[in-house]
Amino acid sequence: MAGQKEKIEKTNGAEMFRILMISHPYTARDNFLGKPITNFLEKLGAAVIYSDSLDHRVARGLSQRISKSLYWTFHKELVGAVEFYRNLVDGIVFLSTFPCGPDSLMTQLCQGRLEGVPNITITLDELEGEAGIRTRLESFIDMLRARKTLNPKP
Numbered sequence: 192m193a194g195q196k197e198k199i200e201k202t203n204g205a206e207m208f209r210i211l212m213i214s215h216p217y218t219a220r221d222n223f224l225g226k227p228i229t230n231f232l233e234k235l236g237a238a239v240i241y242s243d244s245l246d247h248r249v250a251r252g253l254s255q256r257i258s259k260s261l262y263w264t265f266h267k268e269l270v271g272a273v274e275f276y277r278n279l280v281d282g283i284v285f286l287s288t289f290p291c292g293p294d295s296l297m298t299q300l301c302q303g304r305l306e307g308v309p310n311i312t313i314t315l316d317e318l319e320g321e322a323g324i325r326t327r328l329e330s331f332i333d334m335l336r337a338r339k340t341l342n343p344k345p
Contacts, residue, residue, distance in 0.1 A: 208237040208335050211276045213269050213301070214286035215294075216243045224315055225286060231325055232284070235332045240280060242272035250275065257304050266297045273301045281335050282309040284328075289316035309335060 210232055212219050219225035219241055229239045242250075250271030254261060257274055261267045273283065283305065287294035298312055311331045313324060 206236065208235075208282060208332065208339075209240060209280040210237045211240050211242060211272065211280040211283045212286055213242045213273060213283060213298075215265070215288075216241070218286055218288055218315070219243070224288070227321065228284070228286065228313065228324065228328065231328055232332070235329065237332065240276060242269050242276075245272045245275055258300055261297075261300075266294075269297055270301060273305070277305065277308055280308075281339070282311070282331065284331070285310060285312040287312070287314050289314050309338065 212225070212229065214225060219229070232239050245268070247268050250268040251264065253271035253274040254267040257270050261270060277283075283301075285294075285298045285301070287298065302310060302312075309331070311327065313327065315324075
């Protein structure tokens with residue numbers, strides 16, 4: 192968590208976007224799945240914050256604000272990270288692997304509660320081309336840029 196807090200503080204007032212990546216660590220930190228996405232977002236000027244870096248007990252407690260009936264412990268931690276970081280980031284990337292049904296449910300639950308927080312869902316499968324993912328991420332960052340231009344934070 193210390194590294195994430197420093198990343199947030201370092202980007203305050205900077206021309207960078209803080210992006211929360213909501214994903215299982217084995218996907219987000221995988222050299223072939225998540226790392227290329229993180230590297231590409233950083234190339235586009237984003238600081239990526241990983242949901243699994245938040246203290247797990249804190250995250251599970253915060254998840255209660257969004258849903259008291261989540262079954263899976265790890266999804267409670269992901270939902271809690273959304274609740275913790277939602278006002279500290281410029282956007283959220285939900286990164287999941289096909290066909291993870293519980294991830295789909297958790298993503299839908301969170302997106303319904305994220306009014307005003309830009310977010311995108313990237314579902315990885317063996318048919319997904321890297322060019323398509325890059326195009327979607329570029330569009331997402333372009334949207335954040337336009338939003339920041341129209342509504343600069345004091």
